[in-house]
Amino acid sequence: MFTTSGAGRDFAPIRSEFALREDFPAAALVEAEQALDEVRGGPRLDATPLPLVTIDPPGSKDLDQAVLIERRRRGYRVYYAIADLGGFVRPDGALDQEVKRRGQTLYLPDGTLPLHPPVLSEGAASLLPDQVRPSVLWTIDLDQDGNPERAVVQRALVRSIARLDYESVQASLEAGTPHPSVVLLPEVGRLRRAMAAERGAVELQLPEQQVSPAGDGEWTLRVRLRSDIEAWNAEISLLTGMCAAQIMIDARVGVLRTLPSADADAVNSLHRAATASRVEWPVGESPARLLAGLDPNRPESLAMYVAATRLLRGAGYTAFDGTEPAVTSHAGVGAPYAHVTAPLRRLVDRFATECCLATTAGADVPAWVRAALPELPHLMSVSDALAAKVERACLDQVEAWVLAGRVGDVFDAVVLRSESNSGEVFVAEPPVMAKCSGAELPEGEQIRVRLVEADTTRRKVSFARHFGEEDRD
Structure with missing residues (x-):
């Protein structure tokens, strides 16, 4: 763990640079409060007896998904309850317009800019434990090899019985005392992951840098390792998104997350x-x-x-209505795929979900959904680009803070990419990815690098290859 040093470091300049608006318009807040007493969506299945559980990072309050996996005579049944934002957000109202403007929740180290007001995202719409909540319930039957045989989606009332986190679930599995609701998650997760490579899914296990508060205005930078339970849990979300995509393709209306095959x-x-x-x-x-x-x-x-x-360049969204979508597959997933499992944090999920609900019920997709489909790819593209820039700016800032005062120091590094007289390296301690100059940068090899710049104002870090006596032997 590596900690910054200096007084009162925060990310206010980044918020200002990207004009990040934290407060919601008054009219949107009024609508959110009114929605607490006017949940839309019509009749709902009473699924409160299902012992669903949520699995999220510790302290999370915006809980989008709750899961339960059961064994069938020849396979498995996956229940996946998703927060139902369609029940709270009035189409074309002030809140709807503000959510469209935001596109997605933005996560900064010193606070979150939520897609929806906290009264919804961390309250009435979140699948918090021991609370009856409106949801969209997916029921997916798998065969014994993990292939989907049937998918049903309907509005329901659910009650999560426990808020679990990745670390505790991983520990309970290793101790042989897993929660009964997720005891089959490793079994199903492994089956689904084995299928991924077979269908051409591309997964890149790059180091994930994590910034955490260290107290007194300081920040730590470390590598976050993805646990098995996270990978297995992600497979349930991917499964649901793949089922949703096929439903919309068959109905010839909806919005997919797409990625063309690599050239x-x-x-x-x-x-x-x-x-x-x-x-x-x-x-x-x-x-x-x-x-x-x-x-x-x-x-x-x-x-x-x-x-x-x-291989993964060119990701976007493809909306279609009455015709075959121009692109149907996501090369990274290796199959058609749609975003439907994170509506608290991502705009497009609410609209894709409404398409699935309507078509599986034999009803027309609501006019307000169809009217929004053409604009969703652009709205999400703008939002995705902003989220990526904000995340990179925050990491660049912390990298510069952590390395400030260490110009001239030498570090061990791995060459990630090499070009003419320059490249990119990963320094493990502290975990930093940055530019590196040098004529000899062998890709995939460990080298020594010298820090030449750590500018906290411009958020810029750079290295140069270092040839010490041990390198010349």
Whole structure:
């Protein structure tokens, strides 16, 4: 763990730079309060007897999903309850307009800018434990190999019986005392993950930098390791999104999360990275299978993951109404896919969910949903771009804070990408990704680098390759 040093560091300049608006308009707040007594959506199935549980990071209050997995005679049944924002947000009202403007929740180290007012996102719409909540309940039957056989989606009332976190669930599984509602999650998660590489899904296990408060206005920077339980839990969300996508494709109306297949240049670039990093690529093996077989703890694997990001360029949203969608698949998932499982934190999920609810019930998709479909790809593109820039700015700032005063120090690093006289490196301690100058930067290898810049005002960190006596032997 690495901590900044200095008084009163915060992210107010980043909020100002990106004109991040924290307060909601008064009219939107009024509508949110009114919605507490006027939950929309019509009749609901009483699913409160289902022992659903949520699994989120510790302290989370905006709880989008609750899960229960049961064994069937020949397979499994997955219950997945999703927060029902369609029941709270009045179409074309002041709150709806503000949510469209925001697009998604933005997470900064010193606070969250929620998509919806906290009275909804952390209160009445959140699937908090021991509270009856309106939800959209997915019931998905899987065969014994984990393939979906049937998917039903309907509005329901649910009651989560426990708020779990990744660490505690992982510990309980290792101790042999898992919560009964998720005892089958590892079994189903493993089956679904095994299918992912087979269908061509691309997963990049790059180090995830995490910023946390350390007290007295300071911040820590560390690498966050993804646990098995997170990966298995993510498979349930992916499964639901894949089922939702197929429902909308069959109905010829909806909005998909799409990513075109990688072009030849991107695949050739990955081949070159494999050669440079001395990673063996068996003849005929797909990029997905190759990447799935890499050891994420190896330095050459990090270089391969960075090179493989080119395979995932061009992600967006495809809306369609009455016609076949121009693009149906998501190359990163290896199948058609839609966002429907995080409506508290992402705008598009509410509209895709309404499409699924209507078409599976044999009803027309509401006019307000159809009217919004054409604008959703642009709204989400703008929002995604802003979220990425804000996240990168916050990480750049903390990296500069952590390394301030250490210019001239030498660090161990892994070369992630190499170009003419420059490249990108990952320094493990402290966990920093930054530019590095030098004529000899062998991709996938460990080298020594010297810190040449740590500018806290411009949020810029850079290194140069260091040749010490031990490097020249």
